[in-house]
Amino acid sequence: MDEKLLELRNVSKQFPGVLANDNINLNIRKGEIHAIIGENGAGKSTLMNILYGLHQPTTGEIYFNGNAVKLTSPLDAIGLGIGMVHQHFMLVPSFTVAENIVLGIEPRKSKVFVNKEKAIEVTRELSKTYGLMVDPMLKVESLSVGIQQRVEILKALYKGADILILDEPTAVLTPQETEELFKVIRKLVDELGKTIIIITHKLQEVLSISNRVSVMRQGKMIGTVDTKDANEQILAEMMVGREILFDxxxxxHTEKKEVLLAEGLRARDNRGLLAVKDINLSLKSGEILGIAGIEGNGQSELVEVLTGLREKDCGQIFINGIEYSDKSPRDIRNLGIAHVPEDRLAMGMSKDATISENILMGNQYKEPYAVKGLHLNKSKIRGKSKELIKKFDIRTPSEEVYAGNLSGGNMQKMIIAREFSFNTPVLIISQPTRGVDIGAIEFIHSQIIEKRNEGCAILLISAELDEIFRLSDRIMTIYEGSITGEFNEGEVSKQEIGLYMTGKNMSSWREGV
Structure with a gap:
């Protein structure tokens, strides 16, 4: 496994105002699983896009089998046997699953017409072989995020690349699905001689699947280590350049009383299909209730109903005994529910507003920030902004910087700072650390626990099972819009949770209720 298949020598990539990759040296050996890790914005994706021909290096050289090569487009990379599964999907929404998978290498009838029956057959065979079940006839636009991820992986496997780059391939998979994917990866390497490069932020997965790990920080390559000589602590400290406690x-212990109660909730998704099915939940002060499920199983719609962003078909919602169904999001906030949304760019902030203006949102009509509801008290707003920037460690030279100029992690901390500052009795937090680096994750988790310890009732929705297990006092699982299980802290393993997340244990759980 010591044969150098792919090598980058002194590769740099300069964008206007940003040195994304700084004099990178990296070698990939034939037949290995090589993990690339680093904080958000460390330059990992840029480096992989250079390997796939999407970007060209400003300086430096790339060698394939010892020969210098120019990758001016993905076609050049594919010609060398390099394939890539992107974190942000590259699918055609109006095409079916089968049409997407064979796109560009379609089976033909009489060398002219696309053989759709053969494409469907190929998709079914791939799906069965790799344990990534999809319906070849469905259009991609109707699929959940999790199923779209499976289509991307199958699409890359269909092309049969010798070097396969996987960008966050397990981001939307259950533990069981991740385990099955890893079996596929090992089979590709051990039986078929493929070479795999994985970009991921999940250190446990790095340790379980890779042969070697390369760590990037601020555009530089910090080093490469054999996985057998590493652990989470070593890798985390290489990533952030300081000690990470992981304490x-x-x-x-806090006094528990019911704050939020939902009974018989039903709601439909944007297609008019039932997405929330007779959900009952109770949330108490001083606790974190984690909702675990594969994305696209009703979590988003449930949160939108609870926060007034989506109409319900039926059911009731109470906060401190007051029924608040069908009230506006502003009225619901005033009753005592703050909300960190799952999509920070679309729903959580305005990129074209300053940090100060973003932090003001929701308070713009309240004293002391508004005078008689008409004029803004700019000195009070600046003072509050500076206070929260310091408390939540938002890295910025000024509160007047446009929010769109912040890194993803600092955007998230800005939104959390605003929502936490309302000091509401209930916090609904969706995907609090998505796209956020390890250092920021550590900080955000500590802030969530601090709010819990102050007596806040927190509903946590996360695609990261590690996060659900680390923070939650109770866990509920959701599958196809229904609650399939409920557990106190320590009562269930991640593997068992994975079964409830796919509905496989639903009948036995209901019999035990």
Whole structure:
């Protein structure tokens, strides 16, 4: 496994105002699983896009089998046997699953017409072989995020690349699905001689699947280590350049009383299909209730109903005994529910507004920030902004910087700072650390626990099972819009949770209720 298949020598990539890759040296060996890790914005994706021909290096050289090569487009990379599964999907929404998978290498009838029956057959065979079940006849636009990820992986496997780059391939998979994917990866390497490069932020997965790990920080290559010589602590410290504690979070005992109650909730998705099915939940002060499920199983719609962003078909919602169904999002906030949305760019902030203006949102009509509801008190707004920027460690030279100029992690901290500052009795937090680096994750988790310890009732929705297990006092699982299980902290393993997340244990759980 010591044969150098792919090598980058002194590769740099300069964008206007940003040095994304700084004098990178990296070699990939034939037949290995090589993980590339680093904080958000470390330059990992840029480097892989250079390997796939989407970007060309400003300086430096790329060698394939010892020969210098120019990758001016993905076609050049594919010609060398390099394939890539992107974190942000490259699918045609109006095409079926089968049409997407064979796109560009379609089976033909009489060398002219696309053989759709053969495309469907090929898709079914791939799906069965790799354990990534999809319906070849469905259009991609109707699929959940999780199923679209499976289509991307199958599409790359269909092309049969010798070097396969996987960008966050397990981001929307259950533990069981991740385990099955890893079996596929090992089969590709051990039986078929493929070479795999994985970009991921999940250190446990890095340790379980890779042969070697390369760590990037601020555009530089910090180093490459054999996985057998590494652990989470070593890798995390290489990523952030300082000690990461990973200490057990200090959860204090608090008096519990019911704050939020939902009974018989039903709601439809944007297609008019039932997405929330007779959900009952109770949330108590001083606890974190984690909702675990594969994305696209009703979590988003449930949160939107609870926060007034989506109409319900039926059911009731109470906060501190007051029924608040069908009220506006502003009225619901005033009753005592703050909300960190799952999509920070679309729903959580305005990129074209300053940090100060973003932090003001929701308070713009309240004293002391508004005078008689007409004029803004700019000195009070600046003072509050500076206070929250300091408390939540938002890295910015000024509160007047446009929010769109912040890194993803600092955008998230800005939104959390605003929502937490309302000091509401209920916090609904969706995907709090999506796209956020390890250092920021550590900080955000500590802030969530601090709110819990102050007596806040927190509903946590996360695609990261590690996050659900680390923070939650109780866990509920959701599958196809229904609650399939409920567990207290320590009562269930991640593998067992994975079964409830796919509905496989639903009948046995209901019999035990």
């Amino acid at each position: 057990k979070l200090d959860k204090k």
